[in-house]
Amino acid sequence: GQQLNQSPQSMFIQEGEDVSMNCTSSSIFNTWLWYKQDPGEGPVLLIALYKAGELTSNGRLTAQFGITRKDSFLNISASIPSDVGIYFCKTGGSQGNLIFGKGTKLSVKP
Protein backbone atom coordinates (compact mmCIF):
# COMPACT_ATOMS: atom_id res chain seq x y z
CA GLY A 1 0.00 0.00 0.00
CA GLN A 2 0.92 3.65 -0.14
CA GLN A 3 3.36 4.84 2.50
CA LEU A 4 4.70 8.14 3.68
CA ASN A 5 8.26 8.24 4.99
CA GLN A 6 8.60 10.97 7.56
CA SER A 7 11.91 12.04 9.04
CA PRO A 8 13.42 12.56 11.42
CA GLN A 9 11.57 10.33 13.85
CA SER A 10 12.47 12.59 16.77
CA MET A 11 14.34 15.81 17.44
CA PHE A 12 15.79 17.31 20.60
CA ILE A 13 16.61 20.97 20.12
CA GLN A 14 17.42 24.09 22.10
CA GLU A 15 14.88 26.88 22.32
CA GLY A 16 15.52 29.39 19.53
CA GLU A 17 16.83 26.85 17.05
CA ASP A 18 15.23 26.24 13.67
CA VAL A 19 13.65 22.88 12.85
CA SER A 20 13.23 21.02 9.58
CA MET A 21 11.33 17.84 8.86
CA ASN A 22 10.10 16.20 5.71
CA CYS A 23 7.86 13.57 4.19
CA THR A 24 8.50 11.56 1.06
CA SER A 25 6.53 9.03 -0.91
CA SER A 26 6.93 6.88 -3.98
CA SER A 27 3.47 8.01 -5.10
CA ILE A 28 2.28 11.34 -6.44
CA PHE A 29 -0.27 13.29 -4.42
CA ASN A 30 -2.35 16.39 -5.04
CA THR A 31 -2.39 17.59 -1.45
CA TRP A 32 -0.01 17.63 1.47
CA LEU A 33 -1.05 18.66 4.94
CA TRP A 34 0.87 19.08 8.17
CA TYR A 35 -0.66 18.45 11.58
CA LYS A 36 0.55 18.98 15.12
CA GLN A 37 -0.44 16.84 18.07
CA ASP A 38 -0.01 18.38 21.48
CA PRO A 39 0.51 15.91 24.34
CA GLY A 40 -2.81 14.31 25.31
CA GLU A 41 -4.71 15.86 22.40
CA GLY A 42 -5.80 14.92 18.90
CA PRO A 43 -3.88 16.22 15.87
CA VAL A 44 -4.77 19.68 14.60
CA LEU A 45 -4.16 21.04 11.11
CA LEU A 46 -1.26 23.52 10.78
CA ILE A 47 -0.78 24.05 7.06
CA ALA A 48 -2.41 22.70 3.88
CA LEU A 49 -0.70 22.61 0.48
CA TYR A 50 -2.63 22.04 -2.74
CA LYS A 51 -0.22 22.90 -5.55
CA ALA A 52 3.18 21.53 -6.55
CA GLY A 53 5.89 24.03 -5.65
CA GLU A 54 3.62 25.89 -3.26
CA LEU A 55 5.30 27.54 -0.28
CA THR A 56 2.97 28.51 2.56
CA SER A 57 3.66 30.14 5.92
CA ASN A 58 1.71 30.20 9.14
CA GLY A 59 3.57 32.38 11.65
CA ARG A 60 6.92 30.75 12.35
CA LEU A 61 5.95 27.68 10.31
CA THR A 62 6.70 27.30 6.62
CA ALA A 63 5.74 24.31 4.51
CA GLN A 64 6.51 23.45 0.91
CA PHE A 65 4.85 21.10 -1.58
CA GLY A 66 7.65 19.46 -3.57
CA ILE A 67 7.82 20.01 -7.32
CA THR A 68 7.74 16.26 -7.96
CA ARG A 69 4.54 16.02 -5.84
CA LYS A 70 6.18 13.18 -3.95
CA ASP A 71 7.44 15.15 -0.97
CA SER A 72 6.83 18.00 1.42
CA PHE A 73 8.86 19.93 3.99
CA LEU A 74 7.95 21.70 7.21
CA ASN A 75 10.23 24.26 8.82
CA ILE A 76 9.81 25.91 12.21
CA SER A 77 11.89 28.98 12.87
CA ALA A 78 13.06 30.17 16.29
CA SER A 79 11.50 27.30 18.23
CA ILE A 80 9.77 27.91 21.55
CA PRO A 81 8.76 25.44 24.30
CA SER A 82 5.13 25.27 23.11
CA ASP A 83 6.33 23.81 19.79
CA VAL A 84 6.75 20.52 21.64
CA GLY A 85 4.59 17.76 20.21
CA ILE A 86 4.35 15.31 17.37
CA TYR A 87 4.16 16.62 13.82
CA PHE A 88 2.45 14.51 11.17
CA CYS A 89 2.37 14.87 7.43
CA LYS A 90 -0.74 13.67 5.69
CA THR A 91 -2.10 13.31 2.22
CA GLY A 92 -5.19 11.82 0.67
CA GLY A 93 -5.38 8.23 -0.45
CA SER A 94 -8.01 6.50 -2.49
CA GLN A 95 -11.62 6.28 -1.32
CA GLY A 96 -11.01 8.30 1.78
CA ASN A 97 -8.23 6.09 3.14
CA LEU A 98 -6.22 8.91 4.70
CA ILE A 99 -2.50 8.33 4.92
CA PHE A 100 -0.39 9.79 7.72
CA GLY A 101 3.35 9.80 8.15
CA LYS A 102 4.66 8.13 11.30
CA GLY A 103 5.32 11.48 12.92
CA THR A 104 8.25 13.57 14.10
CA LYS A 105 8.42 14.01 17.86
CA LEU A 106 9.83 17.41 18.76
CA SER A 107 11.32 18.20 22.15
CA VAL A 108 12.46 21.74 22.94
CA LYS A 109 14.87 22.47 25.75
CA PRO A 110 14.38 25.89 27.34
Place this chain on the structure above:
Amino acid sequence: NAGVTQTPKFRILKIGQSMTLQCTQDMNHNYMYWYRQDPGMGLKLIYYSVGAGITDKGEVPNGYNVSRSTTEDFPLRLELAAPSQTSVYFCASTPLGGTEAFFGQGTRLTVV
Protein backbone atom coordinates in the same frame (compact mmCIF):
# COMPACT_ATOMS: atom_id res chain seq x y z
CA ASN B 1 -19.06 24.09 17.69
CA ALA B 2 -18.76 20.52 18.92
CA GLY B 3 -16.88 19.04 15.93
CA VAL B 4 -15.88 15.41 16.61
CA THR B 5 -16.86 14.10 20.04
CA GLN B 6 -15.51 10.88 21.52
CA THR B 7 -16.68 9.10 24.64
CA PRO B 8 -15.46 7.92 27.03
CA LYS B 9 -12.16 9.80 27.52
CA PHE B 10 -10.66 7.04 29.65
CA ARG B 11 -11.49 3.40 30.23
CA ILE B 12 -9.93 0.40 31.89
CA LEU B 13 -11.06 -3.02 30.67
CA LYS B 14 -10.31 -6.50 31.86
CA ILE B 15 -9.06 -9.07 29.36
CA GLY B 16 -12.00 -10.59 27.51
CA GLN B 17 -14.44 -7.78 28.23
CA SER B 18 -16.13 -5.90 25.43
CA MET B 19 -16.90 -2.25 24.95
CA THR B 20 -17.94 0.32 22.39
CA LEU B 21 -16.06 3.54 21.80
CA GLN B 22 -18.47 6.22 20.68
CA CYS B 23 -17.75 8.86 18.04
CA THR B 24 -20.12 11.46 16.71
CA GLN B 25 -19.61 14.48 14.47
CA ASP B 26 -21.94 17.38 13.80
CA MET B 27 -20.30 18.71 10.63
CA ASN B 28 -22.21 16.46 8.19
CA HIS B 29 -18.93 14.93 7.04
CA ASN B 30 -19.15 11.90 4.78
CA TYR B 31 -15.88 10.29 5.78
CA MET B 32 -15.11 9.02 9.25
CA TYR B 33 -12.08 7.15 10.59
CA TRP B 34 -10.80 5.29 13.60
CA TYR B 35 -7.08 5.36 14.44
CA ARG B 36 -5.08 3.91 17.27
CA GLN B 37 -1.91 5.48 18.57
CA ASP B 38 0.46 3.47 20.70
CA PRO B 39 2.85 5.35 23.05
CA GLY B 40 5.41 7.35 21.09
CA MET B 41 4.11 5.99 17.82
CA GLY B 42 2.16 7.24 14.84
CA LEU B 43 -1.47 6.83 13.87
CA LYS B 44 -2.60 3.47 12.54
CA LEU B 45 -5.88 3.31 10.66
CA ILE B 46 -8.27 0.69 12.04
CA TYR B 47 -11.44 1.22 10.00
CA TYR B 48 -12.93 3.96 7.91
CA SER B 49 -16.27 4.81 6.37
CA VAL B 50 -17.06 6.82 3.27
CA GLY B 51 -20.73 7.20 4.17
CA ALA B 52 -23.64 5.74 6.05
CA GLY B 53 -23.86 1.99 5.52
CA ILE B 54 -20.33 1.68 4.10
CA THR B 55 -17.26 0.65 6.07
CA ASP B 56 -13.81 -0.57 5.09
CA LYS B 57 -10.83 -2.10 6.86
CA GLY B 58 -7.74 -0.05 7.41
CA GLU B 59 -4.24 -1.14 8.36
CA VAL B 60 -5.01 -2.87 11.69
CA PRO B 61 -8.67 -4.03 11.78
CA ASN B 62 -8.26 -7.32 13.66
CA GLY B 63 -10.08 -7.40 16.98
CA TYR B 64 -12.37 -4.50 16.09
CA ASN B 65 -15.72 -3.93 14.43
CA VAL B 66 -17.49 -0.81 13.26
CA SER B 67 -20.88 0.25 11.97
CA ARG B 68 -22.13 3.40 10.30
CA SER B 69 -25.91 3.55 10.48
CA THR B 70 -26.02 7.36 10.36
CA THR B 71 -23.81 10.10 8.94
CA GLU B 72 -23.11 11.41 12.44
CA ASP B 73 -22.10 8.29 14.34
CA PHE B 74 -19.25 5.82 13.86
CA PRO B 75 -18.88 3.54 16.90
CA LEU B 76 -15.90 1.21 17.31
CA ARG B 77 -16.50 -2.11 19.06
CA LEU B 78 -13.98 -4.29 20.85
CA GLU B 79 -15.47 -7.74 21.41
CA LEU B 80 -12.78 -9.56 23.40
CA ALA B 81 -10.35 -7.02 24.81
CA ALA B 82 -6.67 -8.00 24.81
CA PRO B 83 -3.65 -6.23 26.36
CA SER B 84 -2.39 -5.49 22.84
CA GLN B 85 -5.38 -3.20 22.42
CA THR B 86 -4.13 -0.85 25.11
CA SER B 87 -3.76 2.39 23.20
CA VAL B 88 -5.20 5.82 22.56
CA TYR B 89 -8.01 5.75 20.03
CA PHE B 90 -8.82 8.72 17.82
CA CYS B 91 -11.86 9.25 15.70
CA ALA B 92 -11.67 11.70 12.79
CA SER B 93 -13.87 12.97 9.98
CA THR B 94 -13.43 14.74 6.66
CA PRO B 95 -15.94 16.38 4.35
CA LEU B 96 -16.74 14.99 0.93
CA GLY B 97 -14.03 16.13 -1.47
CA GLY B 98 -11.88 17.47 1.34
CA THR B 99 -8.67 16.15 2.86
CA GLU B 100 -8.47 18.08 6.13
CA ALA B 101 -9.23 15.68 8.96
CA PHE B 102 -10.88 16.85 12.16
CA PHE B 103 -10.00 14.79 15.19
CA GLY B 104 -11.73 14.02 18.44
CA GLN B 105 -9.93 14.34 21.78
CA GLY B 106 -9.18 10.64 21.95
CA THR B 107 -10.11 7.71 24.20
CA ARG B 108 -7.35 6.29 26.36
CA LEU B 109 -7.98 2.56 26.79
CA THR B 110 -6.07 0.24 29.09
CA VAL B 111 -6.66 -3.51 29.03
CA VAL B 112 -5.43 -5.37 32.11
